[in-house]
Amino acid sequence: MSAVTHPRFRPRSGGRGSTWWSKAWGRTIEESAYSVEDLRAGKALARRAAVGHIVVSEGRFVAPVDEGDDTFTVEGGVERLDDAATAMLVDVxxxxxGRIASLMAGDLPHPFVEAVEESGVELLPFAGELSWTCSCSAWMDPCRHALAVGTQVGWLVAADPFVLILLRGLARDELLARLQSLGSAADSAEPGVAVDDLDTGLDAALRAARILEVSEDPDRGIDHLV
Structure with missing residues (x-):
């Protein structure tokens, strides 16, 4: 299982970055809330950096939330794609x-998501696909602590669409490996069939990722989104 730990967001003045797909995630979080009061309280906790490190893995995210003198543990789940849907996503x-290059560059083009949906696969979850637990005593799920974590997961999704794909059960490395396998299989099965677009796009994406890893300040994190 692949797991990625994202550092605590630090509060700062100004707005945070958003994307159309993170706004869609935000609407899902809003639809999950039992009350406006809980939603407001959750967003307030998120903005004041009450949420600790968020660990994201296939279909799951976990984080601690500080409130007063207490710390609560929130676990959230996203319905994972089955094998057939995962294979269809890779095919799309x-x-x-240029689709993999766009994803590696932090973009989730709307036409790509539409193509995924037309294939019968839902990439963006709806409220009923999310599950929640929290160690607090609140009787409803999601509680304000869960809504705080869900809000910050949306910030992660805004910065990197692979967070969304991982929550659907497909890690970035696995996706890249499957794409390479598809290209190799097509090239071997039918010599002369052009797979240049896939190979070129994948190579460009991997090169861009390596450049970013070398040049990016490791201490910068993603708190510029807050």
Missing amino acids: VAAGA
Whole structure:
């Protein structure tokens, strides 16, 4: 299982970055809330950096939330794609020139998501697909602590669409490996069939990722989104 730990967001003045897909995630969180009061309290906890490190893995995210003298543990779940849907998602990525490069660059093009949906696969979850638990005594799920974590997961999704894909059960490394396998299989099965678009896009994406890893300040994190 792949797991990625994201550091605590630090509060700062100004707005945080958002994308159309993170706004869609935000609407899902809002629809999950039992009351406006809980939603407001959760967003307030998120903004004041009450949420600790968030660990994201296939279909799951976990984080502590500080409130007063107490710390609570929130676990959230997202319905994972089954094997057939995962294979279809990979095929849709491979079918479009530049799609993997866009994902690696932190973009989730709307036409790509539409193509995924047309194939019968839902990438963006709806409220009923999310599950929640919290160690607090609140009787409803999600409680304000869960809503705080869910809000910050939306910030992660805004910065990197692979967070969303991981929550659907497909890690970035696995996706890249499957794309490479598809390209190799097509090239071997039918010599002369052009797979240049996939190979070129994948190579460009991997090169861009390596450059970013070398040049990016490791201490900067993603708190510029807050």
